[in-house]
Amino acid sequence: MNNNRRKFLRRMAIGTGALAAGLPSIASITGTSDEQMEHSSLFEKQGQRFNMCGYAAPKIETVRVGVAGLGMRGSDAVERLSYIDGLEITALCDKYPDRVTASQKTLEKMKRPKAKEYSGEEGWKALCESNDIDLVYTPTPWHLHTPIAVHAMKNGKHAATEVPAGKTMDELWELVETSEKTKKHCMMLENCCYDFFELLTLNMARQGMFGEIVHTEGAYIHDLTKDWLFNKKAYADMWRLKENIGQNGNLYPTHGLGPIAQCMNINRGDKFDHLVSMSTGDFTMNRMVKELAAKDDFFKEYVDRPFRGNMNTTLIRTNKGKTVMVQHDVSTIRPYSRIHLVSGTKGVAQKWPGPARIAFGHSWVKQDEFKQLEEKYSPPIVKHIGAIAKEVGGHGGMDFIMDWRLIDCLRNGLPLDQDVYDAAAWSCLFPLSQRSVAKKSKTMDIPDFTRGAWKTNRPVSLSLDGGASTKVRDIKPDLKM
Numbered sequence: 001m002n003n004n005r006r007k008f009l010r011r012m013a014i015g016t017g018a019l020a021a022g023l024p025s026i027a028s029i030t031g032t033s034d035e036q037m038e039h040s041s042l043f044e045k046q047g048q049r050f051n052m053c054g055y056a057a058p059k060i061e062t063v064r065v066g067v068a069g070l071g072m073r074g075s076d077a078v079e080r081l082s083y084i085d086g087l088e089i090t091a092l093c094d095k096y097p098d099r100v101t102a103s104q105k106t107l108e109k110m111k112r113p114k115a116k117e118y119s120g121e122e123g124w125k126a127l128c129e130s131n132d133i134d135l136v137y138t139p140t141p142w143h144l145h146t147p148i149a150v151h152a153m154k155n156g157k158h159a160a161t162e163v164p165a166g167k168t169m170d171e172l173w174e175l176v177e178t179s180e181k182t183k184k185h186c187m188m189l190e191n192c193c194y195d196f197f198e199l200l201t202l203n204m205a206r207q208g209m210f211g212e213i214v215h216t217e218g219a220y221i222h223d224l225t226k227d228w229l230f231n232k233k234a235y236a237d238m239w240r241l242k243e244n245i246g247q248n249g250n251l252y253p254t255h256g257l258g259p260i261a262q263c264m265n266i267n268r269g270d271k272f273d274h275l276v277s278m279s280t281g282d283f284t285m286n287r288m289v290k291e292l293a294a295k296d297d298f299f300k301e302y303v304d305r306p307f308r309g310n311m312n313t314t315l316i317r318t319n320k321g322k323t324v325m326v327q328h329d330v331s332t333i334r335p336y337s338r339i340h341l342v343s344g345t346k347g348v349a350q351k352w353p354g355p356a357r358i359a360f361g362h363s364w365v366k367q368d369e370f371k372q373l374e375e376k377y378s379p380p381i382v383k384h385i386g387a388i389a390k391e392v393g394g395h396g397g398m399d400f401i402m403d404w405r406l407i408d409c410l411r412n413g414l415p416l417d418q419d420v421y422d423a424a425a426w427s428c429l430f431p432l433s434q435r436s437v438a439k440k441s442k443t444m445d446i447p448d449f450t451r452g453a454w455k456t457n458r459p460v461s462l463s464l465d466g467g468a469s470t471k472v473r474d475i476k477p478d479l480k481m
């Protein structure tokens with residue numbers, strides 16, 4: 001055994017992991033190191049410990065949830081989750097105590113009992129260690145997703161983490177290893193998989209309506225600059241602006257990738273094999289920060305830093321010879337898009353630019369045929385909870401469909417729709433696209449996080465069999481999000 005491997009396995013064995021949790025303070029434009037790539041292939045060769053795909057954990061009648069991270073996303077999550085019966089929010093945690101207080105007020109407004117409070121930089125550790133939680137739900141900044149999910153699972157809790165699940169290859173393997181060792185679910189909260197058109201196209205793909213899927217496209221194209229990245233009142237401690245410095249690649253791959261990966265049965269019959277990635281230069285962020293710094297000293301420390309290039313384009317080839325294009329751009333002025341293109345031998349669907357469309361030939365189907373397809377192929381989850389989800393809200397309802405489904409699966413002992421392998425495979429573009437960009441678009445092998453199980457894993461279930469018993473509380477107009 002070589003020295004690197006011995007050192008790495010020792011670190012993993014004593015439980016500190018290989019984590020370098022923290023915001024990137026010094027520019028490291030390679031994305032992932034040679035050492036981490038070596039660890040990744042060692043993990044892959046070790047073989048799977050236990051298959052978490054299709055794993056049904058014991059039923060939990062009332063799911064006790066601890067929410068860590070109560071900013072813009074987390075405070076909304078507290079409200080959404082409060083609508084679900086068979087669920088109690090027993091713990092609230094944020095670095096800043098006033099955010100915990102604000103979420104306690106939400107619980108009060110929703111007529112829910114007070115939760116235990118945790119705060120400070122490391123309050124999440126005590127939350128994960130407490131004995132009155134079944135699920136740790138984590139809408140924190142990115143660098144905390146893996147440390148919190150791992151600590152939760154090691155302390156006997158299921159983990160639901162915001163996107164992306166991890167930032168480095170070591171982190172992603174640590175999630176896989178910990179989930180397999182502890183038999184605790186690790187679900188990435190990829191809400192876009194539960195959007196209405198995405199669910200429609202997933203069911204249509206499953207029914208063979210597009211024939212054999214050949215090529216798909218997804219994206220996160222959303223100009224975040226003025227209102228979000230450079231807004232002092234948006235992301236806590238400017239964490240998301242800092243993430244866009246010194247990391248050049250696709251930093252937010254999963255919203256575009258998750259839904260199309262499900263249509264292609266990735267990790268469940270096919271798998272990502274390799275990728276190449278290319279980024280433009282930065283044409284806006286440094287210019288904008290210079291303008292801001294001229295009027296406000298606060299922004300001076302951000303001037304002339306190595307900002308991420310505006311547009312990153314990554315191409316993936318699967319083992320079965322299909323291709324995927326994923327784009328990421330949060331700093332160019334253009335309308336929002338996740339593309340969501342699913343192209344097969346018999347048909348094609350595309351959501352952005354809108355309106356969402358479907359074709360089985362040279363022309364898109366007309367509105368009435370589209371409506372009929374929607375009626376016929378929207379999967380049972382949409383028919384069961386879609387209307388309520390639209391009322392509760394959260395990105396048009398998809399957030400609530402996701403939350404409800406997660407809790408319903410845990411309560412009924414059903415496998416989750418997204419497992420740790422999906423979290424890892426979709427998130428690994430974060431480090432691997434950066435590494436490819438840094439090496440002039442060099443090809444990067446994408447590891448098999450399932451370690452062979454993808455060949456026999458079953459596609460994600462679109463039925464509600466054995467579930468759908470979880471009720472939703474009355475939605476009062478004055479409580480609506």
Ligand SMILES: NC(=O)c1ccc[n+]([C@@H]2O[C@H](COP(=O)([O-])OP(=O)(O)OC[C@H]3O[C@@H](n4cnc5c(N)ncnc54)[C@H](O)[C@@H]3O)[C@@H](O)[C@H]2O)c1
Pocket residue numbers: 068069070071072073074093094095096099120121122123124138139140141142144162163164189190191234235236239395
């Ligand atoms: N799925 C989606 O549609 C979606 C949408 C928005 C954000 N997100 C994700 O949600 C997460 C949070 O984003 P946001 O927009 O709410 O950002 P935010 O900055 O508003 O919230 C992050 C919160 O985490 C807290 N925090 C920071 N360090 C902490 C620590 N050590 N312990 C506990 N809490 C800590 C901050 O104080 C803040 O309240 C991110 O991962 C983001 O990518 C997902």
